Amino acid sequence: MRWSKTGAALAVLALVGLCCALGVSGAGPEQQLTVYTGKSSYSLPVVDRSGKQYISVADLLSPLGSSQPTTKGRDWRIILNKMDLRLTEGKDKAVINKQAVDLGGKVLLENGRFMVPMDAMLPVLGRLLNTTIDFHQPARRLFIGNPFTRFTPEYKNGDQPSLLLNFSQPVTQLDVNHDEHRGALFTRSNKTTLTFRKDPLVSDLKTQQFSDGAIQSLAFSEENGAAVITVTGNKHLQVIRSEDGKTITLQPQAAEALATPLPTQPNTPSTEVQKRAAEFFVMIDPSHGGYDKGATFGGKLVEKDITLRLAREVRKELEERGITARLLRESDIDLSLDRRAEITNEQRAGLYVGLHAGRSGKGVRVYAPVLTDTQQPLAGRFLPWDSAQSGALSRSQNLARAVSDELKKKGLPAANLSVPLRPLNNIIAPAIAVELAPEENDLQSLENQKLQNSVATAIALGIVQARSQIGARQ
Amino acid sequence: MIPRHFQITIALVLLAILVSGIVIIRMTHREEALTQQAAEAAPAGPMLSGKQEHIQLLVAYDEDQALRWRPADVFLPADRNLRARETLRSVLAQYLQMPSPHPLAKGADIKDVYFISDDTMIVDTTAQFADGHPSGILLEELTLASLIETLTANVPGITRVKFLVDGKERETLAGHADLMSFYQTAAVHELAKEFE
Numbered sequence: 001m002r003w004s005k006t007g008a009a010l011a012v013l014a015l016v017g018l019c020c021a022l023g024v025s026g027a028g029p030e031q032q033l034t035v036y037t038g039k040s041s042y043s044l045p046v047v048d049r050s051g052k053q054y055i056s057v058a059d060l061l062s063p064l065g066s067s068q069p070t071t072k073g074r075d076w077r078i079i080l081n082k083m084d085l086r087l088t089e090g091k092d093k094a095v096i097n098k099q100a101v102d103l104g105g106k107v108l109l110e111n112g113r114f115m116v117p118m119d120a121m122l123p124v125l126g127r128l129l130n131t132t133i134d135f136h137q138p139a140r141r142l143f144i145g146n147p148f149t150r151f152t153p154e155y156k157n158g159d160q161p162s163l164l165l166n167f168s169q170p171v172t173q174l175d176v177n178h179d180e181h182r183g184a185l186f187t188r189s190n191k192t193t194l195t196f197r198k199d200p201l202v203s204d205l206k207t208q209q210f211s212d213g214a215i216q217s218l219a220f221s222e223e224n225g226a227a228v229i230t231v232t233g234n235k236h237l238q239v240i241r242s243e244d245g246k247t248i249t250l251q252p253q254a255a256e257a258l259a260t261p262l263p264t265q266p267n268t269p270s271t272e273v274q275k276r277a278a279e280f281f282v283m284i285d286p287s288h289g290g291y292d293k294g295a296t297f298g299g300k301l302v303e304k305d306i307t308l309r310l311a312r313e314v315r316k317e318l319e320e321r322g323i324t325a326r327l328l329r330e331s332d333i334d335l336s337l338d339r340r341a342e343i344t345n346e347q348r349a350g351l352y353v354g355l356h357a358g359r360s361g362k363g364v365r366v367y368a369p370v371l372t373d374t375q376q377p378l379a380g381r382f383l384p385w386d387s388a389q390s391g392a393l394s395r396s397q398n399l400a401r402a403v404s405d406e407l408k409k410k411g412l413p414a415a416n417l418s419v420p421l422r423p424l425n426n427i428i429a430p431a432i433a434v435e436l437a438p439e440e441n442d443l444q445s446l447e448n449q450k451l452q453n454s455v456a457t458a459i460a461l462g463i464v465q466a467r468s469q470i471g472a473r474q
Numbered sequence: 475m476i477p478r479h480f481q482i483t484i485a486l487v488l489l490a491i492l493v494s495g496i497v498i499i500r501m502t503h504r505e506e507a508l509t510q511q512a513a514e515a516a517p518a519g520p521m522l523s524g525k526q527e528h529i530q531l532l533v534a535y536d537e538d539q540a541l542r543w544r545p546a547d548v549f550l551p552a553d554r555n556l557r558a559r560e561t562l563r564s565v566l567a568q569y570l571q572m573p574s575p576h577p578l579a580k581g582a583d584i585k586d587v588y589f590i591s592d593d594t595m596i597v598d599t600t601a602q603f604a605d606g607h608p609s610g611i612l613l614e615e616l617t618l619a620s621l622i623e624t625l626t627a628n629v630p631g632i633t634r635v636k637f638l639v640d641g642k643e644r645e646t647l648a649g650h651a652d653l654m655s656f657y658q659t660a661a662v663h664e665l666a667k668e669f670e
Binding site for chain 2: 287288292294295296303336337356358359360361365367370371386415417418419420421422425433435437
């Protein structure tokens with residue numbers, strides 16, 4: 001009897017524990033994947049099956065314009081972009097136009113829905129859509145065709161400090177959360193969290209410190225299909241979005257306005273904002289990427305990886321000198337040469353630096369563009385694509401000279417050349433390319449951190465020098 | 475009753491014959507493929523009509539990152555199209571020989587050339603010319619500059635040149651040098667001077 005009472009008590013405790021556990025797990029946010037295309041964005045649920053994350057393939061492909069799926073027993077078929085995708089329940093391969101694609105896990109059929117491992121969708125979509133796919137896997141954010149929105153923060157100190165976030169595209173949907181923490185010694189910390197679920201917001205910036213007052217720091221992160229900007233300070237912050245959706249201002253909130261949710265700024269962007277929108281920044285292009293490996297140097301050493309590492313070094317060096325820099329690609333993705341020029345022109349970069357690595361010769365070669373087929377500019381605001389560089393040609397040559405001078409000062413063999421090189425000729429800003437060659441036929445020297453640091457520093461110094469001469473873009 | 479050891483011997487002999495047959499067939503195929511590749515990669519031979527001329531070729535030297543003029547005796551036909559093609563082929567022949575100052579892939583060749591106007595020429599190259607070209611800004615620019623400069627030096631009146639690969643437009647030669655634009659020979663002349 002005693003044992004049975006104890007057993008019953010334990011059983012009740014176990015049941016309560018189980019309910020609590022289920023309650024806690026149920027309270028967590030649903031996992032989701034957000035897909036961004038140039039025109040829209042949509043989210044779909046992600047479920048865990050046998051340690052893998054699965055999604056419904058119809059939910060993913062239907063918004064992209066696929067045909068109605070047809071199901072026949074264990075087989076499933078859909079047409080997208082004139083490509084024929086077939087799945088079979090229990091198989092771990094998809095078939096696209098009769099070619100097998102590894103899915104990394106079995107196809108599941110649940111409630112009439114065909115589920116595939118989420119990770120497999122990168123190669124599948126890549127084949128189906130024949131465009132650039134960028135998958136931020138841990139955050140479950142999938143970008144189709146480089147639809148990125150970026151932002152630059154501007155902190156304004158003074159009696160009434162404020163933080164301006166300027167976006168390259170209008171942000172359409174924004175969730176704001178305020179969180180207050182009281183710490184030891186009566187310190188107070190306010191966190192304002194801006195969650196962007198529908199906007200393809202990405203950033204090279206992870207954290208930035210401003211002051212120790214009302215607005216102390218900013219952090220950017222990506223999680224569960226959304227981008228999150230967290231601003232920390234010691235006061236409650238008011239969030240104001242401009243009418244055009246391209247600027248968000250955070251400032252300490254007046255007591256009477258505490259309850260007002262996300263007002264919009266009715267007026268046009270302030271001169272401060274306009275000034276910010278025209279901010280000078282350098283676009284750094286790590287050439288190649290994805291299937292385009294560029295030059296190969298034996299073993300696994302390829303140009304696309306060297307350029308990405310060097311690009312990060314150059315950005316670091318520029319930012320240390322107070323110059324904002326952006327990378328055209330942060331990961332191993334394919335970007336066409338035209339797209340590289342389009343992004344640079346759309347974002348109105350002040351300067352463009354393309355980075356390359358070649359196996360011929362030694363030292364560093366700095367290339368300025370040369371127009372091989374000069375065309376007359378068209379009437380109005382338009383420029384011929386092939387000679388868009390024509391207005392910036394002399395400034396590009398000055399920039400190339402400044403960079404090669406700095407390389408020589410560092411004792412690196414440097415040559416200054418002019419070549420017809422894409423995408424330099426399609427870029428409206430001053431543009432150069434820098435090609436790093438191995439030291440004395442030692443191909444592995446391209447990986448040398450010291451060499452990369454020296455080159456990155458020289459490029460940054462050259463840009464600093466040239467910037468004053470060529471003038472920032474107005 | 476055939477003894478067991480005899481059965482095994484017969485089976486092994488048959489197996490050996492089968493394996494030998496397969497090996498011989500594969501070797502024959504490989505040999506045919508190599509012969510065909512060698513035929514495709516071989517530099518152009520002299521034309522049946524035309525005369526042998528002493529011309530100057532601008533040759534790329536990777537080791538020195540330089541372009542240098544080199545004399546060559548080449549059979550050049552009187553026809554302007556054929557003359558242009560043979561001039562370009564004579565440059566490629568320099569790069570296909572061993573040792574090469576600027577190695578290109580086997581099969582790199584000029585398929586055809588077309589004048590679309592008196593001064594504008596389209597050069598159609600083989601797929602191997604671009605597919606097997608070493609990647610790098612300098613290497614690619616040296617190839618194009620040497621071809622265009624040699625062409626304009628030996629076929630007068632050409633002011634614009636565009637390259638195709640196997641009859642189609644291609645963005646770049648091997649990831650860098652622009653193949654979409656028409657090259658103005660005057661601009662290439664300035665570029666080539668930087669390397670001479």
